[in-house]
Structures are given as C-alpha cells and as structure tokens.
Amino acid sequence: MSEKLQAPRGTFDVLGDDALARDALAETARRVLEPAGYARIETPAFEATQLFARGVGESTDVVQKEMYTFDSGESESLTLRPEGTAPVCRAYIEHGMHKLPQPVKLWYLGSYFRRERPQKGRYRQFWQIGAEAIGSDDPAVDAESILLLAEILEAIGARGLRLRLSSLGTQASRAAYREELTAHLRANEDRLSQEVRDRIDLNPLRAFDADHPGTREVMAGAPLLLDFLSDDDHEHFEAVKELLDVAGVAYEVDPTLVRGLDYYARTVFEFTSDALGAQSGVGGGGRYDGLMEQLGGAPAPGMGWAAGVERMLLASPAPPVAPPPVDLYVAYAKPEHRAAAFRLAADARRAGHAARLELGGRSLKGQLKQADKTGARYVAILGDEGTSLKDMQSGEQKTVEPDTVMHHIRGGL
Numbered sequence: 001m002s003e004k005l006q007a008p009r010g011t012f013d014v015l016g017d018d019a020l021a022r023d024a025l026a027e028t029a030r031r032v033l034e035p036a037g038y039a040r041i042e043t044p045a046f047e048a049t050q051l052f053a054r055g056v057g058e059s060t061d062v063v064q065k066e067m068y069t070f071d072s073g074e075s076e077s078l079t080l081r082p083e084g085t086a087p088v089c090r091a092y093i094e095h096g097m098h099k100l101p102q103p104v105k106l107w108y109l110g111s112y113f114r115r116e117r118p119q120k121g122r123y124r125q126f127w128q129i130g131a132e133a134i135g136s137d138d139p140a141v142d143a144e145s146i147l148l149l150a151e152i153l154e155a156i157g158a159r160g161l162r163l164r165l166s167s168l169g170t171q172a173s174r175a176a177y178r179e180e181l182t183a184h185l186r187a188n189e190d191r192l193s194q195e196v197r198d199r200i201d202l203n204p205l206r207a208f209d210a211d212h213p214g215t216r217e218v219m220a221g222a223p224l225l226l227d228f229l230s231d232d233d234h235e236h237f238e239a240v241k242e243l244l245d246v247a248g249v250a251y252e253v254d255p256t257l258v259r260g261l262d263y264y265a266r267t268v269f270e271f272t273s274d275a276l277g278a279q280s281g282v283g284g285g286g287r288y289d290g291l292m293e294q295l296g297g298a299p300a301p302g303m304g305w306a307a308g309v310e311r312m313l314l315a316s317p318a319p320p321v322a323p324p325p326v327d328l329y330v331a332y333a334k335p336e337h338r339a340a341a342f343r344l345a346a347d348a349r350r351a352g353h354a355a356r357l358e359l360g361g362r363s364l365k366g367q368l369k370q371a372d373k374t375g376a377r378y379v380a381i382l383g384d385e386g387t388s389l390k391d392m393q394s395g396e397q398k399t400v401e402p403d404t405v406m407h408h409i410r411g412g413l
Contacts, residue, residue, distance in 0.1 A: 010124030043087035055086035093297035102135030121279035132304035143243035160274030283307025329371035
C-alpha cells in the first residue's frame with residue numbers, strides 16, 4: 001500500500017475558521033498601516049542567494065543553516081526568501097525609489113521559508129506581516145514604526161505583551177565594543193558552547209542569544225553595548241524613547257537584546273507574549289542604516305519590522321469570525337431549471353449581491369437545509385409553477401417574476 005501523502009514537515013494547510021482569522025488579521029494590518037502612509041508591496045518568493053548572503057549576513061544562522069537554496073539551471077543560485085527586508089531593499093534600489101519623497105513606506109504580507117526544527121509557533125513555511133520605512137534617520141520613524149506594530153497587536157487582542165527596546169549603535173561605535181566583548185569571550189572560552197566559540201570573531205553579539213548554561217553565565221558579566229554608544233547614537237536612542245513615552249507605549253530597555261540578522265544598527269526592538277511559552281517572540285525589528293550600501297545601492301537609512309502571523313494568532317484569543325454573508329441562495333426543483341437558476345445567480349452577483357447556486361445535486365428539501373446552513377438571507381426556488389422567493393428571517397414566501405428578484409431582496413438587505 002502506498003504511503004499516505006501529507007503536507008511536508010514544518011508546513012500546514014489553512015482551512016475554515018483559520019483562513020477567516022488570517023483574513024481578519026490582514027485587514028487589521030491594512031487598516032492600521034495604510035492610513036499611516038504605508039503602501040503594499042509584494043516581492044518574489046525567491047531571490048538571488050547573494051541578496052541574503054550580503055544583506056542578512058554570512059555569519060547568521062539564517063545564511064549558514066536555514067536557507068532553502070537551489071540551482072536555477074542557469075548557473076544562478078536562488079533562495080526561497082527567509083525574511084522580507086532584504087527583498088524590499090532590493091526592490092527600492094531596482095525601481096529607483098530614492099527619487100520618490102522620502103521616507104518610502106511599504107508594508108507586505110507573505111510566506112517565508114527557513115530550514116528550522118518545527119515546533120509550536122515555528123514552521124519551515126511561515127507567514128509574516130512586515131513594514132519598512134526607507135530614506136530617513138529621524139528617530140520619529142523608529143518610534144512610529146514601533147507604535148504601528150503595537151497598534152496592530154492591541155487591535156487583535158494579543159495577550160501578555162512586553163516590548164523590549166535597545167540600541168546597537170552604529171558600526172563605528174560598535175567597533176570598540178566588539179573588541180571588549182571579544183576579549184571577554186576569549187577569556188572565558190572554556191565555559192562557552194562550541195557554537196559560540198566558533199563565531200566569536202564573526203558575530204560575538206549573538207552570544208547574548210545563547211541558551212547554553214555556561215554561555216549564559218559568562219554573558220551575565222559581559223560588557224554592555226549601551227555603555228559604548230557614541231553621543232549621536234545615545235541622543236538618537238533617547239529621542240526614540242521620549243517619543244514612545246509621548247505616545248504612551250510601555251517598554252523596558254534591555255541592553256542584552258540583539259537581533260538574529262547582521263544588518264541592524266541603532267534601534268532594535270522585540271514584542272514578546274507570555275501566552276506563547278518558549279517561542280515567545282511575536283514580532284520585532286530595528287534600524288538598518290547601512291544595508292543599502294551592502295546591496296549595491298546609494299546610502300539610504302531604513303527602519304522596519306516583521307511579525308509572524310502564526311505567532312500573532314496564537315497570542316490572541318480566537319476571534320469570533322463571521323462567515324461571509326449570503327444574500328441569495330438559488331435553488332431549483334428539476335434539472336431543466338438549472339440554466340435559469342444559473343442565470344439568476346449570475347445576475348445577482350452582477351448586481352453586487354453575494355449569491356450562491358445549488359451545485360451539489362441535493363433534493364429541494366436538502367437545498368433549503370443547505371441554504372439555512374450558509375445563513376442565506378433569501379432563497380429563490382425555481383420550479384414548474386414559477387419562481388418563489390423565501391425570506392429566511394421571517395419565513396414569508398411568495399411567488400415573484402424572475403426578473404424582479406433583485407428588486408424584492410434589495411429592501412431587506
């Protein structure tokens with residue numbers, strides 16, 4: 001007997017109420033982001049591998065372990081996108097968006113791919129909502145970006161939220177800190193995990209993310225980047241905090257906060273939810289002022305975030321999602337009435353009504369039961385005696401001319 005076919009490990013099907021909940025979340029994001037000036041962008045599901053190697057960083061887990069990379073057959077290496085910022089920046093460069101009024105504000109919703117160990121809230125194909133503001137280093141851009149994600153999470157009722165905030169400074173201000181941190185790690189190398197030892201020189205800051213007990217003990221006494229910020233970086237961070245205070249956004253400064261991608265500079269943040277357990281991250285991001293140059297474009301500062309759709313829904317109480325309304329259900333008694341029923345349903349849709357046609361071969365009694373299950377407001381029944389129209393709320397039923405059905409239902413909708 002052949003093996004039963006199932007969705008690949010780390011992926012899932014979206015059905016029924018889950019699909020409706022995702023639609024509601026997407027609509028909430030659109031309702032928050034677009035009035036703030038963010039326009040929708042969609043990038044390809046795969047990009048040149050070099051985009052992520054140069055943009056995300058060779059030393060990151062994403063590039064070293066997690067990317068789905070394949071040969072296109074044209075001597076070109078392509079990768080299923082593991083994150084959204086680098087593709088948006090590539091599009092900004094490719095389409096000359098630097099000529100537009102700055103900052104250019106874009107938002108996206110799509111699926112992303114990482115070769116990770118599947119667990120609750122972590123999948124190999126996952127969906128993210130993200131927002132990017134490119135072309136301004138104003139601290140207000142950072143604060144507004146954080147505020148918009150906070151508003152989306154509040155709108156969906158996400159539970160147990162905490163906002164952690166920090167600054168990574170610029171590359172120049174991080175240089176002295178990297179030396180101090182690297183020296184601290186080398187002095188305690190025998191207590192570190194092998195993974196952290198292997199990338200001390202590549203990216204020592206990632207040691208703050210380690211779960212290894214010995215590494216965590218070492219990092220408890222490590223120097224902190226916030227103590228090494230330049231005056232400009234410190235002033236920028238203070239301005240971001242002041243604006244969040246003005247907007248009433250609660251946060252905690254976490255000097256150990258680092259992000260998993262190399263392009264971040266200055267502001268970094270993360271929303272977590274106590275409702276999620278170990279995989280507590282809901283969404284986060286930060287500023288990436290040097291990324292455009294790394295991708296071959298002219299200098300352009302940027303700020304953005306991404307939030308996992310699956311995590312957001314897990315952190316929120318299941319919302320009561322109403323199914324789409326059905327204005328008219330068209331039933332018919334005999335096969336010879338099918339063509340007239342089909343035309344009536346088509347005419348109703350052209351008139352702007354949500355109309356469904358009997359397609360399951362049910363008896364007339366079964367059709368009326370199905371109409372009731374769908375929540376149809378009216379049912380048109382085509383038979384030898386003409387067309388009957390039933391009001392499913394009042395139970396009233398009357399015979400009408402077929403071309404007057406829309407006139408009769410319009411007043412009741």
